[in-house]
Amino acid sequence: WRIRKRRNAEKPPEGRYSTLQDRLCELGRFGQKTGAGFYKYIDGRTPMADPAVEQLIAEHAKSQGIAQRVIGDDEIRKRCIYPLINEAAKILAEGIAQRPGDVDVVWVYGYGFPIWRGGPLRYADATGIRTIYEEMLAFERVHGTHWTPAPLLAELATTGGEFAHWKGAQWAIPR
Numbered sequence: 001w002r003i004r005k006r007r008n009a010e011k012p013p014e015g016r017y018s019t020l021q022d023r024l025c026e027l028g029r030f031g032q033k034t035g036a037g038f039y040k041y042i043d044g045r046t047p048m049a050d051p052a053v054e055q056l057i058a059e060h061a062k063s064q065g066i067a068q069r070v071i072g073d074d075e076i077r078k079r080c081i082y083p084l085i086n087e088a089a090k091i092l093a094e095g096i097a098q099r100p101g102d103v104d105v106v107w108v109y110g111y112g113f114p115i116w117r118g119g120p121l122r123y124a125d126a127t128g129i130r131t132i133y134e135e136m137l138a139f140e141r142v143h144g145t146h147w148t149p150a151p152l153l154a155e156l157a158t159t160g161g162e163f164a165h166w167k168g169a170q171w172a173i174p175r
Contacts, residue, residue, distance in 0.1 A: 001025040016144050020060045024053070082136055082147075085124045089150035092166065100163040121163040133157030 001022065024037060031037035032044060039047035061068050088103045097103050104119020117123045124132055133149050134157070140147035149157070156162065 001030070014145065016146075018060070018064075020057065023056060023060070029053075078135060079139070081120060081123065082132055082139070084120045085132060086136065086150050086153055088121055089152040089156075089163075092163075092168075093150065093152040095168070098168070100166060125162045125164050129153065129156045129162060130158075130160075 004022065028034060029036040029038075032041050035041050035044065036050065038050075038053055040050045042048055058068065084107075088097070088100075091097050092100060092103065097106075100121040101119075104113075104121050107113035108115050108119050113119055118126070133153055136147050136149045136153070140149075152166075156166070
C-alpha cells in the first residue's frame with residue numbers, strides 16, 4: 001500500500017485505476033496479518049467472504065460507472081494468459097529472449113505453466129494469434145492501454161504468422 005501511494009504521488013496511474021485496495025488499507029485491512037483484507041480470516045489463515053467488503057465493492061463499482069457482472073472461467077484464463085503472451089512478444093522483439101521456445105521452457109519448468117499446453121507461446125499458436133490479438137483489442141477498448149497488443153503480436157496476427165516459425169528478423173519458414 002505504501003509503495004502504491006508513493007508511486008501514485010510520483011506518477012499518477014493511467015487508465016483504469018481502482019482505489020478499492022487503498023480504501024481497504026485505510027480501514028486497517030492488510031490481509032491475514034490483521035485478520036481482514038478482501039476476506040475475513042478465521043484462525044488467521046482460513047479466508048471467508050466478508051459482506052462489508054462486498055458492499056464496498058458494489059459502492060466502488062457504482063461510483064466508477066462499472067456494471068458488475070459475472071466473469072466466467074474462460075475470461076479469467078484469458079485475462080491471466082494474454083498479458084503473459086503479450087509480454088513474451090515484447091521480450092522476443094527486444095532480443096531479451098532469442099527464441100519462442102526459450103520463453104516456453106522458462107514458464108513450463110520455472111513457473112509451472114501447464115506442460116501439456118507447451119508454454120504460453122505454444123499455447124498462443126494453438127489458440128490462434130489472430131484470435132488472441134482481436135480479443136486483446138476488445139479488452140483494450142474496455143480496460144485501456146494495459147491491453148495494447150505488442151507490435152510483434154500485431155504483426156503475427158496480420159500476417160498469419162506463428163511464434164513457432166519466428167526467429168528474430170528471420171523466419172524459419174518463409175511467410
